[in-house]
Amino acid sequence: RIATNLKHAFAEELPHVDRGCNDFGFFRAPNTENIIFENLANQFNYKDLMSWSKIYSQKHNKPGLKVVQSQDSYAIATNQSWFQQLVQLTNIKGRKGQFGRNNAVFTLALACYSSDKSYEEAYDFLDEFNTNLQDSLSQREIERVIKSAYSGKYKGASLEYIRGILESYQTDSEMKHSTAFIFEQTGNRVFRKHRKARENRTYSHFEEWETDLEEYLQATILPGQTFV
Structure with a gap:
């Protein structure tokens, strides 16, 4: 402190x-x-x-922003207002002396980890968050950050990082009007979100690469061929 x-x-x-x-x-x-x-x-x-x-x-002291500390309450971290505010931000980049994209992804990953989300759920969610950033991180960096958050060394997100990120990037208009992510909490803890069109994103998802490959093979391979 x-x-x-x-x-x-x-x-x-x-x-x-x-x-x-x-x-x-x-x-x-x-x-x-x-x-x-x-x-x-x-x-x-x-x-x-x-x-x-x-x-x-x-x-x-700044009221209104709290991180749940008790172990029994960790599962609701992703329902906290700070989490909802942070995922709306698309202008995070970072420079010397300022919280940046890695800090934001790591903080969100820790929130997912403390909320008992699987690694795959966190990866899918943060991959989507990254694609909506104006300046996205590389896929390798996203994987590195998530692995670190899920290493078991940390219990949950840091209040200091949450405050720093929101203070650095949050604006009133972004809080009120952003629709990059809309969440619906269901019984099996599934997040529903609006995804950018692929042509508007820097990176593609693995399932999109798989579909590309399948379509290429179907269009290219000839009857009787066993490989391309």
Whole structure:
């Protein structure tokens, strides 16, 4: 929580702060060439940071966006309002210091995982989400992200990532008028959605490739042939 609040506080004062960076990592070991300022006596007391963080959380708490924490309630993650808002976004791209497409896909994949959806259901859904993005990720990257979310290392979506993505990309008009995805929750947890026409998409689905191949074989192979 302290690390999260520090990143938010820095982002309010400085440009290009990466609020999604590793809380405990650093990327450049300090040396004589990259240190701009040094004062080893100027160190923060952890209790002081904790007190500051509590006050900061109280002042900047944003109501109305919650992630269900109890294990028994994980199955309804995909019914939460934040999930519905996130899947409507088509303008996610990302740049330095900003949440991007990988963060969005990973967050949605974790929501599917914590909602007891199968890997195949999540893949089909996120493949569709990706195709509706103005700048889609590669199919290989989608597969990599879903495998990571379904690795069992994570319990559910991060509230920090959800907030960051919505704050970065959500607009009132997109919330009210987007129809890229329309969901209907049924007894067997099936999502119904409107799919873009194939000519309007960057990527095709595997079943479409299979149909292409079947049609090609039917049109090309001659009677008596066993291969093309």
